[in-house]
Amino acid sequence: MKNSTLYKIIFSFFMFCQFGFAQVDVVYSDLVWSDEFNTNGVVNPTKWFHQTQLPASGNWFNGEVQHYTDQLTNSFVDAGMLNIVAKKEPYTNQGITKQYTSARLNSKFAFKYGRVDIRAKIPKNLGTWPALWMLGKNVNEDGAFFDSSFGTTSWPACGEIDILEHGITQSQPDNYIQSALHTPSSFGNTVNIGGVVVGNNIADNYHIYSVNWSPFQISFLLDGVVFYTYNPAVKTPNNWPFNEEQYLLLNIAMGGVAGTVPDNYVQSSMLVDYVRVYQNTTIDTQIPLNFTATIGAVTSTSVELLLNATDNSGTIGYNVAYGSTSNSMAGTSGVQKSVVITGLNPNTLYSFTVTANDLSGNAAVNNPIVLNATTLPNSTLICSGTSTLAQQGSFSTGYNYEFQTNGTDVKITYGLLDTDKVGVIAILWKQTPFTQTNMTNVSGNIFTHTITGQTLGSTIKYGVKFAYAGGLSVTSYYSYVVGSSCALQLDTFSELNQISFPNPVTDVINITSNINLDKVELYNLLGNLVLKTETNTNSIDVTNLSSGIYLISVYSGNERVVKKIIIQ
Template sequence: MKKPTFLLFLQFAFITVFAQNWTLKWSDEFNNPTVDVTNTWNIEVNGNGGGNSELQYYRSENLSIENYQGFGCMVLNAKKENYLGKEFTSARVNTLGKVHFQYGKIETRMKIPSTANGLWPAFWLMGNDFNGSNWPACGEIDVMECGHSAGIASGTQSSFMGGALHWGPVSPQFIHYMDYTGAAGPYSIQDDFHLFTLIWTADSIQMYLDLDKFPRTMPFYQKKINADAPQQIYNYFHKPFHLLYNLAVGGPGFTGIANAAGVTAVPTDGTPVKMYIDYIRVYQKGEAGEQFHSNNSLKIDTNPPTNLTASVGAITQTSVEFLLNGTDDSGSVIYTISFNGTNASNEALSGSQKSFIVSGLMPGTTYNFSVTAKDATQNISKDASIILNAKTLASSECEGISNVASQGTFSNGYAYSFSTSGNSVIANFEMLDSKEGVVAYLWDYTSGFAETQMTNVGGKKFSITLNGKTAGATLKLACKFAFAGGMSVTKQYSYVVGNNCDASSLSAISANNLQIYPNPVDDTVTISANNQIDRVLIINLLGQTLKTVQVKAKKIIIELPEIQTGHYLIESIFENGHRSVNELIKN
């Protein structure tokens, strides 16, 4: 809801999980100047370590309501300060006894701080009978936890997250059962706002990341909780639960950090590290077994969004930009773009033009899009759906994305690029399908046939340098991807040595005299223009934003040490409303 530019990669291989018949039962949008402690939230004040030997003292002073990117947020602030024997302070809140429910779809949109190293942010639920049955008999559902020691060890802090269930009897024998799934995701979840969704039914518990942007995604966590599930799990997750947020510091069992010396994520000068919560919403279907209780009944909004407008903006080989606007008395509008049987939604500020970029498209292809609008209460705009047609730019000889195969098949496809440096040709291929154990081989048909293994340069990206080539000569190249269970081969591409198609030089972009150099880049790229740049986004070929830099200047130097070798898009957004999307090659 906060971010004015939205990126979408449509993952066709995944199954659709999002149902359309959820009804909003309750929400807190945090639009009031203070946290509602009368009807909704309990602010915890203690230094007991949360049962995990955490290093912080939870204080009410560390909880606030702040306006961030135009919307109200509840903010949990972690600080380095000595307080009652602790070296850090932070915040934790819950809705015990005030808001509790059984089953539903729970959505929260949060901006998680950098956890490297020592921060442990979490969004979770516990049984509302906590005070009577105690833990773990009350049951616990951890929808989002970051900062795990496994992420520290693997250097994947920014993308490592997990979900879990905890349950078990307290007497006559204390037994703690736990089911945890933790792994590094495909992109950073600590760069901007992300949507975390829990779908809890009588049969199962499922958790999703960014279900709004990726409506066909698979759950990152799922567990059966029916009567056939093991370890008596059925007895603990069919009752009302309440909500919790906290921003813990340390905790050796989870973060692997037991003292303040190991905490590097919290500045030593007392500057707070912030966890922003945009909203929390609870939906139900009106099915048997559902329960809901709130001390503050939801005011039902019956007014749909109005004044819907949509137009096509910038077009690249693999993306189409849409400029959207609409108004709603709730303060935000949910836009849905549909095409080829796929729907994807994102939320934006009411009454202000927003950019929605659909990425992962095929070059040189005409698409028909339908744009609709609704609000959080699911009131659909009465404005007619807006139908827009757009054709992506055709692939060049030097670069592109395709799913055309000469052997085997591709679903999402592959990216390719060729460039010349002196008398050497650099060939790059990247597998975009969800395959494991990928290895790549260059097939060279230029003079007969030769197969050469390519070098993995990160993820499923592969590169090879062909030396001693003559300018003007035509190379005929393809790539074989071998993976667990099979292989697929790209189509054959013809490339003329010395032709860089002006894609990598990027000497000047006429609209604003934009210059991006050097390109290819090692660790530092400079961006300059005649007009003031508002912000810059670094985007991978899956359409995922890896880095966002606020600029407010005509020239900026951006450090990119965390960006792996490969091909990316760099989007420059100007204060005059113009946008430029260009290729960036990272050595």
């Protein structure tokens, strides 16, 4: 079936149409590398490398308990499918005996920017951690395929893109899959995650798990539909190490973060129908045309830029520079792009230098366009900010919020900064008593609503539900004292959620918090309490605890937050 030319033509057309209308910023359509797994027996050695060398500690990371092998029983092709099999069996290698075996395949192909499609069935057995993911080709991981020639950079500075993970989110509903990104700014228990519940059982049905990686953002898709996009507004090596080639990894890990493997476990298999990588290979020599840039909405802390250009490739790359800051983003040919620059100072003149290029580097003839705008004066009755906190759903970039008192009226303005949402509407939520009111669109994804007849000095609590094609995201509730210069506050629970600490740690857990902490408890993965402190301290001595993964419970008042932590 897979060798049918007609099938491939029909499929390519279907995928092009499917992804052409998906919520991705750049559509990649030229197949540059694939494995269709058409030949039974050993995995194609020209395309895949078995990574079997143990780390220096003698154990794989995250407390995993398996040996990765090149045995035919752990990875093979049969009936057009790659089988990766995790098994319960004693196996000795490199002088170490383990009770489980599995396979970890590295692609011998690396690339920068493009789309990856993997059609697969994913096992759900307790204690297993199947993953489809990518690592920087420059990672200095002993035993990896590219390490000896290109391994110059430590993890996570090499960047890690997890297309699919299952088994490490036991608190989530059945058939929940997760995608994640690991960078120097967030790794291990990273905050850069997105997930979705798959409608049809992932162990019994094939699904297409995809990532669309452009110079501007990384989007994750399930069966052609985006469910999470990573797009930091200002990209630095700390939050965006994704400008170097990456390679693919397919594996099933056992135990550790995935939990204890049950005693009656025998084996489980991940079946992969195909792996395909798409890029755009056509040489483009036509420059972008009709490039325009104008000023949109202006507040005391933000300026909106309205950009437009056309290009035969269908995609425009815009760059906005001001001061020492430079932001890049993608736009669709012929479609106005709203770019909101936030975090500005009130009553200040800003000069923005804007350029337009296609993805081949061809520049618009009228580059650059310089725009000048002065932010509005800061009213003593305005309070504003930017956040990514959500009480429902999630935000890939975040949102702006502003409360302004005018007499006995309060004007509430919210601006969605996410660029991966389409068809956006905004609904204002009042916390108590709960009511909801449609907000008025100002421009782009900026919405406002004025509530009247308020009492000066009273406290109001509001949030906003952003609804869009394919889902919704709801901001946290913010408390505002009417007539105040700046009294916006999050509820205690939200503030507690903002605690942070280095992860992993060695001897001491140093917790950073804006509020007083009443108690800290540490549990192992079996649920046993191993450490407890009831003093108001942000430094917890863990020198007497064994290395491993723990759950840390932090209390403040009647609120509690639980997070994972690794002790080395």
